[in-house]
Amino acid sequence: MTHLLETLFGSVFWSAVIKVVLAFAFLMLTALVLVWYERRVVAFMQNRVGPNRAGPFGILQTLADGLKLLFKEGIRPRRVEVGMYLAAPIVAMIPAFLIFLVVPIGAPIHIGTATVTLQGADLNIALLFILAMSSVAVYAVVLAGWASGSKYPLLGGVRATAQMISYEAAMGIALVPVVIQASARLGGDVGIGTLSMTTLVHAQEGVIGHVSLPGVFHVLNPVFDVVTTWFPAWFFFPLIISFGVFFTAAIAETNRAPFDLVEAESEIVGGYHTEYSGFRFAMFFLAEYINMFNVSAIAVTLFFGGWLGPGADLPYVGWLVPIFWFLLKTYALLFVFVWIRATMPRLRYDQLMNLGWKRLIPISLGWLVVFTVAKAFATFGTPWS
Amino acid sequence: MSGPFAGFWVTLKQMFPGHRVTTQYPEDKRVKPQRFHGRHVLNRYPDGMEKCIGCELCAGVCPARCIYVRGKENSADAPVSPGERFGFVYEINMLRCIFCGLCVEACPTEAITMTHLFEMSVTDRQDAIYTRSELLMNPDGSVPHPQPDSVLIDKGELLQADGWMRATSPSGRAAYEGIPAWTPTLGAGLRPAEQGQSVGRLAGSWVREDDTASGDREAVPSPQPPPIGMGGGADAGKGQRETGSGDPEGGARG
Numbered sequence: 001m002t003h004l005l006e007t008l009f010g011s012v013f014w015s016a017v018i019k020v021v022l023a024f025a026f027l028m029l030t031a032l033v034l035v036w037y038e039r040r041v042v043a044f045m046q047n048r049v050g051p052n053r054a055g056p057f058g059i060l061q062t063l064a065d066g067l068k069l070l071f072k073e074g075i076r077p078r079r080v081e082v083g084m085y086l087a088a089p090i091v092a093m094i095p096a097f098l099i100f101l102v103v104p105i106g107a108p109i110h111i112g113t114a115t116v117t118l119q120g121a122d123l124n125i126a127l128l129f130i131l132a133m134s135s136v137a138v139y140a141v142v143l144a145g146w147a148s149g150s151k152y153p154l155l156g157g158v159r160a161t162a163q164m165i166s167y168e169a170a171m172g173i174a175l176v177p178v179v180i181q182a183s184a185r186l187g188g189d190v191g192i193g194t195l196s197m198t199t200l201v202h203a204q205e206g207v208i209g210h211v212s213l214p215g216v217f218h219v220l221n222p223v224f225d226v227v228t229t230w231f232p233a234w235f236f237f238p239l240i241i242s243f244g245v246f247f248t249a250a251i252a253e254t255n256r257a258p259f260d261l262v263e264a265e266s267e268i269v270g271g272y273h274t275e276y277s278g279f280r281f282a283m284f285f286l287a288e289y290i291n292m293f294n295v296s297a298i299a300v301t302l303f304f305g306g307w308l309g310p311g312a313d314l315p316y317v318g319w320l321v322p323i324f325w326f327l328l329k330t331y332a333l334l335f336v337f338v339w340i341r342a343t344m345p346r347l348r349y350d351q352l353m354n355l356g357w358k359r360l361i362p363i364s365l366g367w368l369v370v371f372t373v374a375k376a377f378a379t380f381g382t383p384w385s
Numbered sequence: 386m387s388g389p390f391a392g393f394w395v396t397l398k399q400m401f402p403g404h405r406v407t408t409q410y411p412e413d414k415r416v417k418p419q420r421f422h423g424r425h426v427l428n429r430y431p432d433g434m435e436k437c438i439g440c441e442l443c444a445g446v447c448p449a450r451c452i453y454v455r456g457k458e459n460s461a462d463a464p465v466s467p468g469e470r471f472g473f474v475y476e477i478n479m480l481r482c483i484f485c486g487l488c489v490e491a492c493p494t495e496a497i498t499m500t501h502l503f504e505m506s507v508t509d510r511q512d513a514i515y516t517r518s519e520l521l522m523n524p525d526g527s528v529p530h531p532q533p534d535s536v537l538i539d540k541g542e543l544l545q546a547d548g549w550m551r552a553t554s555p556s557g558r559a560a561y562e563g564i565p566a567w568t569p570t571l572g573a574g575l576r577p578a579e580q581g582q583s584v585g586r587l588a589g590s591w592v593r594e595d596d597t598a599s600g601d602r603e604a605v606p607s608p609q610p611p612p613i614g615m616g617g618g619a620d621a622g623k624g625q626r627e628t629g630s631g632d633p634e635g636g637a638r639g
Contacts, residue, residue: 045396049407343396344389 092140156271420548436496438468526572
C-alpha cells in the first residue's frame with residue numbers, strides 16, 4: 001500500500017489526478033456541510049432549531065435538498081440567450097474549484113520518498129491567481145443576469161458588476177502588506193517576497209519574537225517582549241487592518257449578507273439566479289458556498305497561519321493534525337460569516353458604494369503606505385538617524 | 386459596544402441554551418387552550434344512550450354546510466337515544482368544516498362537542514368525510530379515530546371537550562359561573578365548569594354596571610339549569626320536528 005502510494009505520488013500525472021479528484025470530493029462535501037452549518041447557526045441565533053431531521057443533527061438535509069434539485073425539471077424560459085444561459089452556472093463553478101486548488105489544507109506529507117503537498121499546485125503566483133479567478137467569477141453572475149432575458153436577473157447582474165469590481169480593488173490592495181511582511185519574516189532582506197501560499201504559511205511559523213519599539217516607547221520593550229514571545233507569528237496581529245479590509249471585501253465578493261444586493265431576495269427575487277431552477281440553480285448555490293469556504297481558507301492561510309498549530313509531530317496521526325487545525329480555523333471564520341449574516345441588515349446600494357470607494361480603498365491605500373514606510377524604516381533605518 | 390456592531394452581542398447571546406422557542410412538534414406538543422376547536426365527537430350518556438336526537442340543528446346552523454344528518458324513529462323496545470329519534474346518518478366533511486363550533490352551540494343535548502385532536506390529514510378526499518361510525522363514541526367511552534395510532538395522534542385528546550361546551554357564564558355574569566347546565570357524558574361524567582369566565586374575575590377589566598352598581602348580587606336571578614338533557618327528550622324532539630318542517634332542504638349536504 002505504501003509502495004503503491006509512493007509510486008503514484010512520485011509521478012506528476014497520477015498525483016495530479018488523485019489530488020484533483022480528492023479536491024472535488026472535498027469541496028462537494030464541504031459545501032454540503034457548510035449549508036447545513038449555516039442553517040443551524042442562523043437558526044440558533046434566531047431562537048429556532050434549524051434542520052434536524054435528516055440524519056444525525058440533520059446533517060444530511062443538504063444532501064436531500066441536493067437530490068431533490070437534481071431530479072427537478074430544469075425550466076428554460078423562452079427569452080433566454082441559450083448558450084450563455086447554460087454556460088453561466090459552469091462558469092460560476094470553475095473559478096470556485098480553481099481557487100481552492102492553490103490553497104494548502106495541510107502540511108506536506110512524506111510517503112516514502114514521495115512528498116505530497118496538500119494542495120492542487122503550489123503556484124509561485126498563487127495570490128495573483130486567486131485574485132484573477134475571483135475576477136472571472138464575476139462573469140458568471142453578470143452573464144447569468146444578462147442571458148436570463150428578464151428584469152430582476154439583469155438588475156442583479158448590473159449590481160454584481162459594480163459591487164464585485166469595486167471591492168476587488170480594496171481586496172487586492174489589502175493583500176500587499178501580507179507579501180511585504182512575509183518577505184521581512186523570510187529573509188530579512190528586501191526582494192525575497194513570495195506569492196506562494198505554502199511559503200506564506202511557512203513565514204508565519206514560530207512566535208512574533210522581539211520587536212524593537214521606536215523612540216520613547218523603548219522603555220516598554222520588556223513588557224512587549226512577554227507578549228510577542230507568546231503570540232504566534234500569524235500575520236493577523238501586525239496586519240489587523242489588512243485583515244479587516246480583506247474580510248469585508250471578501251464578504252462582498254462572495255455576495256454574502258450584508259452585501260447580498262446581487263441576490264437580494266426581498267428586492268429583486270434572487271437576482272441573477274431568478275430564472276434558474278433544478279440543478280443549474282444548485283450549481284450557483286454550490287459555487288456560492290464553495291467561494292465562501294475559499295475566502296475563509298485564504299484568510300486563514302494568509303492571516304491565521306494556515307495549517308500551523310501544535311501537535312504536528314504526534315506519531316501516526318501527526319499528518320492529520322495540520323488538516324485539523326486548518327479546518328478548525330476555517331470553520332471558526334465561517335462562523336463569523338454566518339454571524340454577520342444573522343446580525344447585519346442589507347446595505348443600500350449607495351451605502352455599499354460609499355463603503356467600498358470612500359472607506360475601504362482609502363483605508364487600504366493609507367495602511368499600505370504607512371506599513372511600507374514603517375517596514376522600510378525598520379529595514380534601512382530612518383533618514384534622520 | 387455601540388454603533389453598527391452593537392447587534393453582534395444580541396445575536397450571539399441567542400445561541401446560549403434557554404433561548405429556543407421552537408417546539409419539536411410530533412414529539413413534544415404544546416398545551417392547547419381550553420377552548421381549542423379540534424375534531425368533533427358524538428357523545429353518549431353514562432348509560433350508553435346516544436345524546437344525538439337527529440334534530441339537524443347542527444346541520445342547519447353550519448355556515449360551511451359540512452354536516453349531513455338524517456334522523457330515524459327510535460324503536461320502542463330498543464331505543465338508541467332518549468329522544469323520539471336518533472341520528473342514524475351523521476356525516477361531517479372535515480375538508481369543508483371551518484371548526485367554528487356553531488354546531489356545538491346549536492346542539493340542544495350536547496351531543497356534538499369538539500375535542501383537542503386536530504391531526505386529521507388524509508390521502509383521499511373521501512376519507513375526509515367522517516361518518517357516524519368514526520364520530521360516535523364507543524360504548525366503553527373511548528372515541529374512534531380513522532387514522533392509525535402514531536406519534537402524531539394522541540387519542541387522549543379526543544376525550545377533552547372544548548371549553549365552550551363547559552362555559553357557564555357566557556354573558557360574563559359572575560352569578561352563573563361554575564354552575565353546570567349540561568348532562569353527564571359516558572366516560573367523563575359531569576364535566577366540571579370552565580374556570581374564570583365572568584368578567585368581574587378578570588383583574589382591571591370591564592365589569593357590567595348592573596352587577597356592581599346596584600350592590601346586591603343576590604338581585605340577579607338565581608340561575609336555573611335549562612330543562613334539557615336526560616329528561617328533555619320530548620322538548621328536543623319537538624324542536625327537531627319544527628326544524629324539519631321549516632327547512633325543506635333539512636341539512637343539505639355540503
